[in-house]
Amino acid sequence: MTTTHASDRLGTDARIAARAAERDGARASIARYYSLTKPRVLFANALTAVAGYFLASAGRFDLWVFASVTVGSTLMIASACVLNNVLDRDIDAIMQRTRARATVSGSVSAVRAVVFSVVLGALGMAALAIGTNGAVMLAGAIGFVTYVVLYGMLSKRLSVHGTLVGSVSGAIPILSGYLAASGRLDVGAVIAFAILFLWQMPAFYSISVYRRDEYARAGIPVISVARGIRATIFQILIYTVAFVVVTLLLPLSGLVGIVYSAVMGVLGLGWIWLGIRGLRARTPEVWARQMFRFSMIMVLAICLMVSVGPLLP
CATH class of the missing domain: 1.20.120 (Four Helix Bundle (Hemerythrin (Met), subunit A))
Incomplete structure (x- = not known):
């Protein structure tokens, strides 16, 4: 009986340890994917979208529109940041502050990062489509293309004016928030x-x-x-x-x-x-x-x- 009890106890401990390892592994995986969204950049830009909404709304608050533009813009920005990480792997491997990024270390493969980016972008555009207007959706698309293609793929690597191009995409969130509240440029x-x-x-x-x-x-x-x-x-x-x-x-x-x-x-x-x-x-x-x-x-x-x-x- 003692041997059986000890065996059962060891089996229970092993299962508990396995579940704990799975939870730790899941948390680590979530943390890696989350880091690809460049959280500091992400939330700073989302904050400007919120500010743009309040500027144009002048006290008239529509929770549905506000939530749609905030969530949609955040997801679109996150999508662009993830894709930028994929494109910048060669650069990030050289620079000290970025060489530990998941796309550089290989802890998140380029293919999985691209899929993650596509999912975020699709959800973001859906949120904008559901609760905002065509002008906001257009602004979001322009911001995404400008950051990923015109800045990340081209001007950042080829021109001294890369910061100018990147600043266009960085100013899109406040414009999106404004357009969501006012509906006009x-x-x-x-x-x-x-x-x-x-x-x-x-x-x-x-x-x-x-x-x-x-x-x-x-x-x-x-x-x-x-x-x-x-x-x-x-x-x-x-x-x-x-x-x-x-x-x-x-x-x-x-x-x-x-x-x-x-x-x-x-x-x-x-x-x-x-x-x-x-x-x-x-x-x-x-x-x-x-x-x-x-x-x-x-x-x-x-x-x-x-x-x-x-x-x-």
């Missing part, structure tokens, strides 16, 4: 798109400064590699000024008022001042990291202020 939509387009230039040019050596090793002709650090700093300052000017044009649309203008004006002047400091920076890499960190503050501020601005004076 008006002055407010154009300014909102321009704000996010211009924000990306100093943000990503700053990254190109402090990761210049990595981009050079990977053969990516970013501006800091193709034209040097000094020229890049000038471009960062120019785009920072342009961004601040355009953010202060948004009140002309009648969607936001004095509170928005005051907050964005003060923050904008602070970012310009930091950009000017770059002209005399002894260690451009340190300064560039400061610029990038401030860009994160700016994008969070713009998302908050365009969301609540229509409800404030």
Whole structure:
């Protein structure tokens, strides 16, 4: 009896251990696929879609439309990011910050990643089709093609202007949110798109400064590699000024008022001042990291202020 009991106990323990291993394996697999969506990029872009919706809705909230554009845009962005991971395997294997990605290590095969991307994209477009309008669906498709093909496959590898092309796709989510709420392409939509387009230039040019050596090793002709650090700093300052000017044009649309203008004006002047400091920076890499960190503050501020601005004076 004792031997039988011990055998049963060992069998039970083995089954428990096997189930635990299966759960751990499933969690690890989910984590690998989730990482392919570039979560930080994904949720930052989804946040701008939410901000675009609140900007155009001006307090009129339709839960169905809001959920559709938020979920649909998030899935479309995730699909594009996954496919970009597949296309960038050769580059990612060289760059230190990306060499551990699942598509580089082989823990997720290229075929499975493509299938995952297709499923995400199909679900995303379905969500947009169910709850939004044709303009939002068109914007989503343009953003996907621009990011995957025009940026990821072509300009990123071939041209110093890759960041410009990529910034188009990065500005699509706020436009999608706006179009979902308003159903029309008006002055407010154009300014909102321009704000996010211009924000990306100093943000990503700053990254190109402090990761210049990595981009050079990977053969990516970013501006800091193709034209040097000094020229890049000038471009960062120019785009920072342009961004601040355009953010202060948004009140002309009648969607936001004095509170928005005051907050964005003060923050904008602070970012310009930091950009000017770059002209005399002894260690451009340190300064560039400061610029990038401030860009994160700016994008969070713009998302908050365009969301609540229509409800404030």
